[in-house]
Amino acid sequence: MANNEDLLKKIIAHSKEYGFVFQSSEIYDGLSAVYDYGQMGVELKNNIKQYWWKAMVQYHENIVGLDAAIFMHPTTWKASGHVDAFNDPMIDNKDSKKRYRADVLVEDHIAKIEAKIFKEVEKAAKRFGDAFDEAQFVATNPRVMGYNQQIDEIKARLYPAMGSDDLSDLKKLIEDLEIVCPISGSRNWTDVRQFNLMFSTQMGSLGDSANTIYLRPETAQGIFVNYLNIQKTGRMKIPFGIAQIGKAFRNEIVARQFIFRMREFEQMEMQFFVRPGTELDWFKYWKEQRLNWHLSMGIPEENYRFHEHEKLAHYANAAFDIEFDFPMGFKELEGIHSRTDFDLGAHEKFSGKKLRYFDPEINESYVPCVVETSIGLDRTFLAVLTYAYREEKLEDGSERTVMKIPPVLAPIKAAVFPLVKKEGLPEKAREIFDSLKLDYMCQYDEKDAIGRRYRRQDAIGTPYCITVDHQTLEDNTVTIRERDSMKQDRITIEEISGIIAKRIKENK
Numbered sequence: 001m002a003n004n005e006d007l008l009k010k011i012i013a014h015s016k017e018y019g020f021v022f023q024s025s026e027i028y029d030g031l032s033a034v035y036d037y038g039q040m041g042v043e044l045k046n047n048i049k050q051y052w053w054k055a056m057v058q059y060h061e062n063i064v065g066l067d068a069a070i071f072m073h074p075t076t077w078k079a080s081g082h083v084d085a086f087n088d089p090m091i092d093n094k095d096s097k098k099r100y101r102a103d104v105l106v107e108d109h110i111a112k113i114e115a116k117i118f119k120e121v122e123k124a125a126k127r128f129g130d131a132f133d134e135a136q137f138v139a140t141n142p143r144v145m146g147y148n149q150q151i152d153e154i155k156a157r158l159y160p161a162m163g164s165d166d167l168s169d170l171k172k173l174i175e176d177l178e179i180v181c182p183i184s185g186s187r188n189w190t191d192v193r194q195f196n197l198m199f200s201t202q203m204g205s206l207g208d209s210a211n212t213i214y215l216r217p218e219t220a221q222g223i224f225v226n227y228l229n230i231q232k233t234g235r236m237k238i239p240f241g242i243a244q245i246g247k248a249f250r251n252e253i254v255a256r257q258f259i260f261r262m263r264e265f266e267q268m269e270m271q272f273f274v275r276p277g278t279e280l281d282w283f284k285y286w287k288e289q290r291l292n293w294h295l296s297m298g299i300p301e302e303n304y305r306f307h308e309h310e311k312l313a314h315y316a317n318a319a320f321d322i323e324f325d326f327p328m329g330f331k332e333l334e335g336i337h338s339r340t341d342f343d344l345g346a347h348e349k350f351s352g353k354k355l356r357y358f359d360p361e362i363n364e365s366y367v368p369c370v371v372e373t374s375i376g377l378d379r380t381f382l383a384v385l386t387y388a389y390r391e392e393k394l395e396d397g398s399e400r401t402v403m404k405i406p407p408v409l410a411p412i413k414a415a416v417f418p419l420v421k422k423e424g425l426p427e428k429a430r431e432i433f434d435s436l437k438l439d440y441m442c443q444y445d446e447k448d449a450i451g452r453r454y455r456r457q458d459a460i461g462t463p464y465c466i467t468v469d470h471q472t473l474e475d476n477t478v479t480i481r482e483r484d485s486m487k488q489d490r491i492t493i494e495e496i497s498g499i500i501a502k503r504i505k506e507n508k
């Protein structure tokens, strides 16, 4: 589904039309890279949060939750390294006056070379048919080998340039690759400068720099500074985890691609505290667990892939991303990092408080190592929409837009319709609706022909529609129509809630 710009545009339009996502402050022409979740969006978002929380906190007796404040003591961000190093290299094009992330310009250039490789492979696969051996082709085809060599050479310059204080190497790389501004088409670039991504504000009424505090750029630090509180009050034994869902803020240089890269977003993070020396085993464990969580939603495996970090952050000794096949191609959805004892060690140093664990099994006291799983809630939302959005041609020649949202996440679980707006059917349908709404988010709809009502529910991803007809008044049965197959079954009114529960559990 690589680079399907058209699909992204359709998802954005559909999200707006049906109350999933709106541009923030739209009546004032919007605020760049900030979005509001509408009546359907908030339900989907809450369901994703709940699905994650259950898997992480409820199903693991050694993981507990936390809801830390967004504002934190400013020294937190000194200790974590964000004040000094949470930077992106930026570059401006003097002609278009557009600002870019310098590393992203280079990565986009690499992606173009990768697309050429993909084309060569596709062509060869067609030519050779069943006999095609992709691995052998990639390893031996001179053109593909040349492209791969180009990529290796670029990366061999990009990573050291990113790690260096002198950003002139990065500018030289952009010049040598003859990268042009996508807007002006020119190569008239400024120098590359560092840009800190944290938003700052003042606390209290004194506007001096001593009162500068930051909007947290990740939720993780709230967990680290509460490590000892929770370990002691929860009598937690290592290994144990602390999970948190909350807002994070980053002043992204380039904020585009809808809710993929936002300036205000939500993270679902879990820090797992382990005995030093065991962190890489736990890292492997969490890598598998997290992929399984994604697959458990019912989105097929081919939509996901692992990406191993080639350049590790200074605090990590292993890092993988789970990437999703977004309309813009495979991009990071979740990060799993083995962060060593860097964070707790740094907070110990800066706060002067001991953040250690006495391990009775080995009779030793140590600063625990941390394995982190960090997933963007908004990106998960976009992943679900990307998978769910379908335009279908039906057997009768008509068309429908249906959101095949996994039932467990669907904003509205069931809609109840009277077949016609008379003869006692609305009263019966309301009775069913009033009872069903105690168990599920439901909608009642009696307007328009039944087909149009089905279409409206398809468009918001409602998995089950219950229709009350004349037979209902005789034998207390209704039809239940399943969104994806459009198959209808006749069931009794008493069975409705149980059948919906069973189908949601089975995710179908």
Ligand code: GAP
Residues within 6 Å of the ligand: 217, 218, 219, 220, 250, 252, 259, 260, 261, 262, 263, 265, 266, 267, 269, 332, 333, 334, 335, 372, 374, 375, 376, 377, 378, 379
């Ligand atoms: N505590 C680790 C951490 O924050 P990260 O890779 O910077 O790691 C974790 O962020 C996740 O947060 C990403 O995988 C992504 O899903 C999400 N995320 C990061 N920046 C984002 C942004 N600007 N907009 C939306 N989601 C973002």
